[in-house]
Amino acid sequence: MQLKDIKDPKDIKTLSIKELESLSQEIRHFLVDSISKTGGHLASNLGAVELSIALHYVFESPKDQFIFDVGHQSYTHKILTGRASQFETLRQHQGLSGYINYQESIHDVWESGHAGTAVSALHGVLKAKQLKQEAGTAIALVGDGSITSGMSFEALNLLGSDPSLKGIVILNDNNMSISKNVGALSKVLTLLRGNRFLMKLRNGIARITPNLLVRVYRRFKRMIKAFFQSGNVFEELGYVYIGPIDGNDLKTVIKTLKQAQKMKKSVVIHAVTEKGKGYEVAATDNDGKFHGVGSFDKSTGNPTKINHHGMTSFSEVISTAMIAYQHIQKTFVVMPAMLVGTKFEKFYQQFPDRLIDVGIAEEHAATMASALSRNGIQVFLPLYATFSQRAYDQIMNDIARSDTKVIFGIDRAGFVGDDGSTHQGLYDVSMFYSMPNVVITMPYDAKEAFDLLHYGFSQSHPFVIRYPRLETPFDSNHLPSFDPITLSWPILSEGIAQVWISYGPGLDLLQKAKSTLHIDARIINARFIRPMDLTTLKEALDLNVPVFVYEEAFGSGTLYHHILDYMAKEGYHQKIRNMSVKDIIHHGSRTHNQMDAKMDLTALMEALKDL
Structure with a gap:
C-alpha cells in the first residue's frame, strides 16, 4: 500500500499485523524524509506511529473521536486520513497544518496547540454523546508531559468519578515532553514503567503461552500487586489501569485497545514508547532538540538552515x-x-x-x-x-x-x-x-x-x-554592558512631516518604508509600551502632523488606544492611524503572517501614503 493511496482509515482495516508493521516502517521513513525538507515536529511523531495506526485499526473515526493532546504528534493520523500527498506543504503558507485542524478533515475533531486539554475535551465529547444518545466513543492520546498539567488532573478527577461515562485515555509515555519530564508524577510513571527489557520479555512470553495461562498469570499478578502495593494514581482516581505496555508493539497495542473497548469503565492505557523511534539521531536526543526542527540533513541530523554570521x-x-x-x-x-x-x-x-x-x-x-x-x-x-x-x-x-x-x-x-x-x-x-x-x-x-x-x-x-x-x-565574545536606561522613547529617525511610532521589529519596517517613500517622518522607538514616555509623545504631537502607530499585536487595548486616550484628554485633533492584527493568523513564514494580517511592507507603505 502506497501512503499517498490511503484516502480513508478504512483502507488499513483489512491489513494483517505483519502488513501493519510494514506500514509503520514506511510511515517512519516518510516522516523523516518529509520533515527533513519542511521542518516540523519529528521525535514525538516517530514515537506515536503504532499508537495512531492501532487507533484507526480498532476504532471507527470520526464516529469514534480521537483527541490528540497538543496535536503536534498527529502526523500519522493525517497520513491515515488521506493527507500524505500534502506533506510537502507541511507548515507552509496555506498548506498542511502542523497541528490538528478543523478545516482539513472530518477526522480532526479537537484543535489544540497547548498541552493538557485532551482529557477535558474527552469528558465533553463523552457527555455530548450521552446527551444526544449518539453511538461511538472517544479516546484521548496524552503525552506524559501533558498529563502532569493541572488541567489534566482536574479532568481526570471528574471523569473518573462518573460511572455513567466510559472513555479511554492513552498515556503516551516516552519520558519526555519537549525536555525531560520533571516532578513527582514523572517519578511515579518511572516506577510504573518498570524495566523496558522485562516488559519486552513479558510480551514475548505472552505470545508463546496459551491464552488461559496468560489470563491466570495476569490475575495472580494483580492480586499480588494489590496486596503489596497501594493502587497507582490512576486506579485511585477511578480508572481501570492497563500497563505498562510496549506502545511500539503493534500487536500488543491493538490487543490492548480491543480489551479496553469491551470494558464498562473508563480506562487508562499506559503505553511506553520511544520518542524518535526509527531515526537514531532523534531517538538518542535527551535534550529535546528533535522535538521541533527546521529542515535538516537526514544523514547527520544537522540543520540545513543557513546561519547568518554575527x-x-x-x-x-x-x-x-x-x-x-x-x-x-x-x-x-x-x-x-x-x-x-x-x-x-x-x-x-x-x-x-x-x-x-x-x-x-x-x-x-x-x-x-x-x-x-x-x-x-x-x-x-x-x-x-x-x-x-x-x-x-x-x-x-x-x-x-x-x-x-x-x-x-x-x-x-x-x-x-x-x-x-x-x-x-x-x-x-x-x-x-x-x-x-x-x-x-x-x-x-x-x-x-x-x-x-x-x-x-x-x-x-x-x-x-x-x-x-x-x-x-550579536557578538557573544563581546557582550554588551548593562547600562542604566531611562523610561524614554528614543527617536530613531528625525523628521517633521509625519510621526511614526512602533516597537521591536516593526521599527525595521518603518525605516524601510521611510527610505523607499522619502517621507520626512519622525520614527519613535516606543520601547516602553507601558508606561508611555509622555514627554517624547507630547513633543511629537506638538508638531501637529499625522501620526501612525504600527504594532505586531492584536489590535485591542494596545499602545495605539492609549495614545488615542492621551490625545483626547489633552485636546490633540490631528489625524492618527494604526496598523495591527485584526484576525486569526494561521501558519506560514513570518512574511506570510505579515501579508495575511495586511501588515507587510507593501501594505504599510500604502497606508503611509494615504496618511
Whole structure:
C-alpha cells in the first residue's frame, strides 16, 4: 500500500499485523524524509506511529473521536486520513497544518496547540454523546508531559468519578515532553514503567503461552500487586489501569485497545514508547532538540538552515544576558518546561541551583514566582507569549494586583510563522495592559535587551520584556554592558512631516518604508509600551502632523488606544492611524503572517501614503 493511496482509515482495516508493521516502517521513513525538507515536529511523531495506526485499526473515526493532546504528534493520523500527498506543504503558507485542524478533515475533531486539554475535551465529547444518545466513543492520546498539567488532573478527577461515562485515555509515555519530564508524577510513571527489557520479555512470553495461562498469570499478578502495593494514581482516581505496555508493539497495542473497548469503565492505557523511534539521531536526543526542527540533513541530523554570521536569536540573547547578569546580582529562574525553547540550557549548566523546571504548569509557575519574590528572591519567569495566556488569572491576582516584582521574559512575541494560530504571540500586549502595575517593554536590539533586563531587576514592579522569534546582531565574545536606561522613547529617525511610532521589529519596517517613500517622518522607538514616555509623545504631537502607530499585536487595548486616550484628554485633533492584527493568523513564514494580517511592507507603505 502506497501512503499517498490511503484516502480513508478504512483502507488499513483489512491489513494483517505483519502488513501493519510494514506500514509503520514506511510511515517512519516518510516522516523523516518529509520533515527533513519542511521542518516540523519529528521525535514525538516517530514515537506515536503504532499508537495512531492501532487507533484507526480498532476504532471507527470520526464516529469514534480521537483527541490528540497538543496535536503536534498527529502526523500519522493525517497520513491515515488521506493527507500524505500534502506533506510537502507541511507548515507552509496555506498548506498542511502542523497541528490538528478543523478545516482539513472530518477526522480532526479537537484543535489544540497547548498541552493538557485532551482529557477535558474527552469528558465533553463523552457527555455530548450521552446527551444526544449518539453511538461511538472517544479516546484521548496524552503525552506524559501533558498529563502532569493541572488541567489534566482536574479532568481526570471528574471523569473518573462518573460511572455513567466510559472513555479511554492513552498515556503516551516516552519520558519526555519537549525536555525531560520533571516532578513527582514523572517519578511515579518511572516506577510504573518498570524495566523496558522485562516488559519486552513479558510480551514475548505472552505470545508463546496459551491464552488461559496468560489470563491466570495476569490475575495472580494483580492480586499480588494489590496486596503489596497501594493502587497507582490512576486506579485511585477511578480508572481501570492497563500497563505498562510496549506502545511500539503493534500487536500488543491493538490487543490492548480491543480489551479496553469491551470494558464498562473508563480506562487508562499506559503505553511506553520511544520518542524518535526509527531515526537514531532523534531517538538518542535527551535534550529535546528533535522535538521541533527546521529542515535538516537526514544523514547527520544537522540543520540545513543557513546561519547568518554575527546574528543570534533574541532567545539566545536574553539567556546570555541572564548568565552575565548573575555577576551583578543573583537571580532565580522559574522555567515551565521550555528549557530548550528559551535557550536556557547553558544557564542551567552553569547555575543549576538557580533554575527550577516546573513542567507544563504555567499557572503554578506564576504563583510560585510571586511567592519567591515576596520572600526576597529576584525572579525571572520565561514564557512563550502564547503560553503566558494560560496563566492570566495567576499573573493578574498573584502578581499584578499586589504589585509584586516578577520579571517576565515573553519569548516569541509577535508573529511566529509556521506554528500557526494557536502559537501566535499577538495577545500578550493587550493582556498585560489590562493588568494594573505591569511595566511592558520590547527591545529593538541586543544592547537594548541587556539594558531593559537590568532596568527590570532594578525597579520594583511586575516587569515584562517581550522579544520576537527573530535574530539580531550579536557578538557573544563581546557582550554588551548593562547600562542604566531611562523610561524614554528614543527617536530613531528625525523628521517633521509625519510621526511614526512602533516597537521591536516593526521599527525595521518603518525605516524601510521611510527610505523607499522619502517621507520626512519622525520614527519613535516606543520601547516602553507601558508606561508611555509622555514627554517624547507630547513633543511629537506638538508638531501637529499625522501620526501612525504600527504594532505586531492584536489590535485591542494596545499602545495605539492609549495614545488615542492621551490625545483626547489633552485636546490633540490631528489625524492618527494604526496598523495591527485584526484576525486569526494561521501558519506560514513570518512574511506570510505579515501579508495575511495586511501588515507587510507593501501594505504599510500604502497606508503611509494615504496618511
